[in-house]
Amino acid sequence: xxxxxxxxxxTIVRRAxxxxxxxQRAVLHEVLPAFExxxxxxxxxPDASNRDRAAEPAHIFIPGQK
Amino acid sequence: MIPTLAEASRQIEAGTLxxxxxxxxxxxxxxxxxxTLHAFIRTTTDRAMAEAKAAxxxxxxxxRIGPLDGIPIAHKDIYETAGLxxxxxxxxLEHYVxxxxxxxxxxxxxxxxxxxxxxxxxxxxxxxxxFDLPWPPARNPWDPARFTAGSxxxxxxxxxxxMILGGTGSDTGGSIRGPAALCGLAGFKxxxxxxxxxxxxxxAYSMDHAGxxxxxxxxxxxLLDAMxxxxxxxxxxxxxxxxxxxxxxxxxxxGLRIGVVRHWHEADHPVSxxxxxxxxxxxxxxxxxxxxxxxxxxxxxxxxxxxxxxILVTEAFAAHEPWMRSDFSKYGELLRDRMALGALxxxxxxxxxxxxxxxxxxxxxxxxxxxxxxxxxxxxGEAPLIDQVPxxxxxxxxSLTMPFNVTGQPALSICSGFGDGGxxxxxxxxxxxxxxxxxxxAGHAYEGATAWRQTRPALAx
Numbered sequence: 001x002x003x004x005x006x007x008x009x010x011t012i013v014r015r016a017x018x019x020x021x022x023x024q025r026a027v028l029h030e031v032l033p034a035f036e037x038x039x040x041x042x043x044x045x046p047d048a049s050n051r052d053r054a055a056e057p058a059h060i061f062i063p064g065q066k
Numbered sequence: 067m068i069p070t071l072a073e074a075s076r077q078i079e080a081g082t083l084x085x086x087x088x089x090x091x092x093x094x095x096x097x098x099x100x101x102t103l104h105a106f107i108r109t110t111t112d113r114a115m116a117e118a119k120a121a122x123x124x125x126x127x128x129x130r131i132g133p134l135d136g137i138p139i140a141h142k143d144i145y146e147t148a149g150l151x152x153x154x155x156x157x158x159l160e161h162y163v164x165x166x167x168x169x170x171x172x173x174x175x176x177x178x179x180x181x182x183x184x185x186x187x188x189x190x191x192x193x194x195x196x197f198d199l200p201w202p203p204a205r206n207p208w209d210p211a212r213f214t215a216g217s218x219x220x221x222x223x224x225x226x227x228x229m230i231l232g233g234t235g236s237d238t239g240g241s242i243r244g245p246a247a248l249c250g251l252a253g254f255k256x257x258x259x260x261x262x263x264x265x266x267x268x269x270a271y272s273m274d275h276a277g278x279x280x281x282x283x284x285x286x287x288x289l290l291d292a293m294x295x296x297x298x299x300x301x302x303x304x305x306x307x308x309x310x311x312x313x314x315x316x317x318x319x320x321g322l323r324i325g326v327v328r329h330w331h332e333a334d335h336p337v338s339x340x341x342x343x344x345x346x347x348x349x350x351x352x353x354x355x356x357x358x359x360x361x362x363x364x365x366x367x368x369x370x371x372x373x374x375x376x377i378l379v380t381e382a383f384a385a386h387e388p389w390m391r392s393d394f395s396k397y398g399e400l401l402r403d404r405m406a407l408g409a410l411x412x413x414x415x416x417x418x419x420x421x422x423x424x425x426x427x428x429x430x431x432x433x434x435x436x437x438x439x440x441x442x443x444x445x446x447g448e449a450p451l452i453d454q455v456p457x458x459x460x461x462x463x464x465s466l467t468m469p470f471n472v473t474g475q476p477a478l479s480i481c482s483g484f485g486d487g488g489x490x491x492x493x494x495x496x497x498x499x500x501x502x503x504x505x506x507x508a509g510h511a512y513e514g515a516t517a518w519r520q521t522r523p524a525l526a527x
Contacts, residue, residue, distance in 0.1 A: 016383075016409030017391040024394075027403050028410075034461035035407050038372035042419040057420035058427060059272065065301075 004032055068228035068522055071285035075133045078125060085125065085136030089118035089180050092138040095229045096182065099525065102210050104202045105223035107143050107153060109183035114138065117180040124178065133288055133312070135178030141234045142218050143184040144191055144267040145171050154267050155187045157200055157396045158389055168265015169300075170234060170276055170293050177292040182230055185220030191236055191269045192217060192382060193401025195452055205452060206249060207523035208489050212449035215244030221279045222249035227526040232280035232289045238269045239378055239460075240444075240467025242277050243479035243494060247445035250481045250490030250518075252509065253279040254286045255467075257499045258474030259304035261290075262297035270381035272302075272420075273374065273471045282519055283480060283509040287311040290502070309503045317507040319355050324508075325362030325437030334367035335463045338447030344482035344491045348512060349441060355511055362437055364469075365429050371464030373426060374472045376411060376419040383408025400457060427473045434498055439508055442466065444479035444494035448487050466494065476502040478509045481518045490518075 004012070009029055013020060020028070044051065069077065069088075077083035093111060100106050121136035130136075146152045146164035153159045167175060175181070186204040188194025194216045195203035204219040206212035207227040214222045218235030222245025225233055235242035237255040246253025254277045261276040268274055278289035290311045297303040326349055331337045349359045382405050383390060390409070394402055434440070443466050456462055470477035477496040485491050495512075497505040513519055 012410055016406075017387075018406060018409055019391070019394055020406075024403070024406075028406055031407070031458055031461060032410070034458065035410070038376055038461075039411070039415050039418075041369060041372040042376055042415070042422040044422075051421065051425070055421050056424060057417055058423040059420055 068526060069231070070281045070519070071137055071231040071288060072282065074231055075137060075288065078136045079130065081125070085118045085121040085180060086115070088136065089114055089138050092182060092229055092231070095227060095526065099207070099227050099229060103205050103207055103223045103227060105186055105204045105220040105227070105229060106140070106183045107155065107186055107201050107220070108151060110150065110181060114180050114182045121178050121180060131178040134174065134292055137179050137232065138182050138230050139174060139179045139232050140182045140185050140221070140224055140230045141171055142187050142221050142236060144187055144236060145234050146265040146267070147171055147184065150184065152184065152267070154190045155199055155201060156189045156398070158393060160200055166265070169262040169297050171265065173292050185224055185233060188217035188219060188241070189398045189401040190267065190386070191238060191241055193398050193404060194219065195455055196398040196400050199398045203452065206449050207525050208250065208449065210525070211451055212489065213248060213452045213455050215248040215445065215449070217241040218245045218279060221245060222251060225249070225251050225279050225281060226523055228522065232278055232285050235277055235279045236266055236269070237275045237277060237471065238273045239374055239471050240465055242275070242279060243444045243467045243477060246279055246479040247492035248449040248490065251279050251281060252283045252286045252481070252513070253277070253479045254290065254506065255470060255477045256290065256294065256502050257476045259302050260308070260500070260502060261293045262300040262303050264297055264300045268385050270378040271385070272381060273378055275471070283478065283506055283513050284312065284315060287315055287506050287510070304500070306500065311503055311506055314503040315507050315510040317504070318511045319352050319357040319508045322357045322439060322504070322508065323437045324349065324352055324357045324359045324439045324441050325433065326359060327364055327440055327442040328361045329363060330367045330466065331443035335446065335466055337443045337445070338485065340485040341443050341445070341447050341491050345441065345443060345493050348482055348493050351512065351515055352508070355515060360437070362433050362440065364433055365426055367464040367466070367469065369422070370426060370469035370472050371460060373419050373422045374465070374468040375460050376415065377423065379405060379408035380411045380416045380419070381408070403457070423472055430469070430473050430475070438497065438504060440496040442494050444492045448485040448489035448491065470496050475499055476505045478505050480509050480513060483518055484521070
């Protein structure tokens with residue numbers, strides 16, 4: 001499971017435009033491993049097999065529809 | 067004795083109950099109970115009495131609009147109301163006054179409902195319970211030291227205590243079904259696209275659902291009749307015929323095939339023994355009413371939880387990005403910390419979550435080729451103490467309600483008895499997309515065969 005270093009985390013927070021104090025940084029940094037586990041999980045199929053590269057997102061776009 | 071919405075409607079129709087007397091009784095409960103329960107952010111007493119008198123005049127002159135005419139209701143404070151502050155329970159919108167009613171508010175107003183005010187929510191329907199906002203969190207009428215669940219917390223407290231006979235909720239990860247479960251109500255999340263989301267402050271665009279909470283499934287069906295329908299200005303609104311939900315309640319469960327998702331509530335997120343017993347009892351009861359019942363296997367609950375949570379925080383952060391950058395400290399701690407996670411999601415992560423979503427939808431669709439309804443838990447058990455609610459519940463155990471936000475299926479939480487602590491237990495029924503009427507009919511059949519609707523919180527007696 002990937003885990004952000006403090007420096008990597010700082011870069012992401014800065015890119016997001018968030019202004020966090022030390023305690024707010026600490027809170028997010030603490031829960032990052034659990035959140036990373038969620039991100040890992042969505043990278044796999046429900047049955048843990050490899051997802052076909054052509055598997056489409058759930059979002060639908062129909063040209064001409066309001 | 068607090069009437070159900072349906073009972074009150076029938077009494078108004080028969081001329082044995084005046085909308086004015088009914089509204090006064092509800093306002094009396096608001097005055098007596100809300101200092102403890104904090105269900106309301108704002109009451110609209112004068113408006114309510116004027117609307118009740120107008121309803122009474124219509125009844126007296128034979129011009130009653132329909133079954134909701136004269137019924138006291140209130141709206142979750144993310145539903146925009148013309149000329150009336152809509153705060154999302156947040157410091158950021160403390161003085162926001164919309165210029166127009168959203169479609170649901172408008173439809174209920176046109177149906178003759180009597181609006182008593184705006185109801186507490188978790189901040190922007192996501193962060194709570196919070197004690198650092200301009201208004202306190204709502205408390206559970208069964209025990210004010212307990213959590214209502216959220217985010218439709220005020221609606222749950224107000225309906226359970228009889229301050230209103232029905233109210234609006236929104237459900238992005240369980241925010242209708244959670245309060246229904248812990249407050250002992252019926253709460254219905256319709257199929258995504260059945261009820262317009264326009265005029266409701268967004269949390270996560272692809273997961274937000276609007277729906278009713280009330281004492282019974284019958285009440286919810288009556289309210290849904292006045293909520294559902296195509297809205298061409300909501301891009302997700304489904305342009306398809308809408309059935310008459312209340313009229314269809316008598317369909318029952320004869321011949322229906324019900325799949326119990328046992329591994330969700332016994333293994334993936336083990337719920338209380340009393341909740342499991344109530345699910346098994348519900349399955350037996352439904353079998354006795356003519357359904358066939360079998361266990362079904364779906365993807366692990368954590369797949370739905372992870373997928374839904376990643377999509378939710380990402381879309382929520384996108385919706386709030388300007389404020390998150392400029393006014394981070396104006397949010398309550400819970401909301402800002404949860405929503406900040408959305409800033410850490412890459413574009414590829416979000417797309418993977420949405421691809422995962424399609425796979426999960428396909429898996430559920432395949433499983434439901436053999437069953438008409440799914441049965442599982444909607445909460446882990448009885449309401450916890452309000453000051454012991456974990457900040458990161460989704461990381462501790464996967465949500466029991468999130469699957470149907472991911473798939474958009476209709477899902478209903480109903481009371482299934484009372485636990486060892488005397489607080490409500492609940493079950494969850496879900497159906498195929500746009501088979502909302504079938505879910506409601508099954509819930510109604512269950513309620514009609516049980517006695518749980520006879521007991522109100524002692525505080526409301």
